[in-house]
Amino acid sequence: MGKLTTHVLDTANGRPGAGIKVELYALDGEARRALKTVTTNHDGRCDEPLLEGTALVTGEYELVFHAGDYFAALGAKVPEPRFVDRVVLRFGIADTGAHYHVPLLVSPWAYSTYRGS
Template sequence: MGKLSTHVLDTAHGRPAAGVAIALYALEGDARKLLAEAATNADGRCDAPLLSGETMQAGRYELVFAAGDYFRAQGVALPDPPFVDRVTIAFGIADPSQNYHVPLVVTPWSYSTYRGS
């Protein structure tokens, strides 16, 4: 079986983003179901996969990262409301036997993602 993992990199400070709150939702039609909550460790990763084994299912998902809260905790002066606050990445898992790594590269003014391995 595959697994779902993530990694958050703070490119404004050039380091992994520790302490970012993350929520994972399954999308079922118009409904969202909370599947997992985690926070990144000192390496900017979660201590365990967000999905693995029998919880790794084909479908549509959202990862929501509390980027604004993270930058405030770093002492960054943000406007109110912040330009980048909650980053939501909507993605699909087509083959649950594969690994899906969904990293977030973020600053207070921008973000990007890609499918990693």
């Protein structure tokens, strides 16, 4: 059974990104449909898959990570406007039987992602 998962690593402080708001959208061209909003747990992960089973359909999706709010809550000294604020990742799901893991590695100055397992 396929599923979509994520987690956040705070690379500036060397720890999981706990308490980060994450929004999931389905895309249809430029139209966005909100599917779910979650907050990462103490391990920087979601307590359950964002999508799984029949809810995981072929198409394009967007994850929005509220990283700037997370670093501001930690007291990070960053300029206004923030260099990294909301991190938007757009990706496609082609195989609904596969596990799509989309992690975010983030600091106030940079971020990266990859398709994990």
